[in-house]
Amino acid sequence: MEKILLHMCCGPCSCYPVKKLREENFEPVGYFFNPNIHPYQEWRQRLRTAREFSEKVGIKFFADNHYGLREYLAKVSSVVDEQDTIQFADGFHKRCGICYSWRLSETARFAAENNFEIFTSTLFYSRHQNHELMKKIAEHFANVFGVKFFYEDFRAGWQEGIDLSLELGLYRQNYCGCIFSEEERFSNDLRKARKKFFYGKNNVTVI
Numbered sequence: 001m002e003k004i005l006l007h008m009c010c011g012p013c014s015c016y017p018v019k020k021l022r023e024e025n026f027e028p029v030g031y032f033f034n035p036n037i038h039p040y041q042e043w044r045q046r047l048r049t050a051r052e053f054s055e056k057v058g059i060k061f062f063a064d065n066h067y068g069l070r071e072y073l074a075k076v077s078s079v080v081d082e083q084d085t086i087q088f089a090d091g092f093h094k095r096c097g098i099c100y101s102w103r104l105s106e107t108a109r110f111a112a113e114n115n116f117e118i119f120t121s122t123l124f125y126s127r128h129q130n131h132e133l134m135k136k137i138a139e140h141f142a143n144v145f146g147v148k149f150f151y152e153d154f155r156a157g158w159q160e161g162i163d164l165s166l167e168l169g170l171y172r173q174n175y176c177g178c179i180f181s182e183e184e185r186f187s188n189d190l191r192k193a194r195k196k197f198f199y200g201k202n203n204v205t206v207i
């Protein structure tokens with residue numbers, strides 16, 4: 001079995017990728033590096049769940065235990081403005097590119113420094129991310145750090161992953177991770193503003 005470093009964004013999103021990688025004769029080793037997750041208690045909860053998942057399915061697990069609130073905000077502050085709450089670049093926020101780059105570059109670096117030849121990420125399980133952009137970024141940092149990036153579209157196992165996470169009783173979050181995504185998920189004002197931006201005044205409905 002070939003060892004592969006698996007960047008884990010959280011426990012539930014790891015269920016299907018770990019199963020699939022094992023079927024493909026890889027031995028996945030988890031790595032949690034997600035300073036994008038806010039607030040602090042949520043970050044701790046997702047870290048705990050990623051560790052719990054790893055123990056339940058029997059994979060090795062490493063975590064970066066440093067909470068990166070200030071570094072994250074410093075990195076994205078130049079692209080997060082009022083328009084960012086409504087406008088998307090190619091359907092996605094500019095801050096997400098920065099967020100992917102940080103997490104995938106640190107994963108490639110960790111792989112290189114800890115004798116992994118190959119890495120991948122559970123981000124490729126999510127149906128809510130910019131898949132092509134993440135792929136380009138992962139390939140770029142694989143080259144930078146002299147390791148290989150294993151690409152697989154784990155979205156194929158979306159429902160299976162949900163079912164597995166429920167069977168394991170894992171905590172399932174309901175927003176992407178950063179404080180901005182939390183606001184976008186729960187703010188009615190932002191939802192209305194986005195609808196107005198995309199569909200015009202007359203079609204705005206409150207949800």
Ligand code: SF4
Nearest residue numbers: 096099176177178181
């Ligand atoms: S929405 Fe998700 S991917 Fe985008 S910046 Fe926030 S945490 Fe990162």
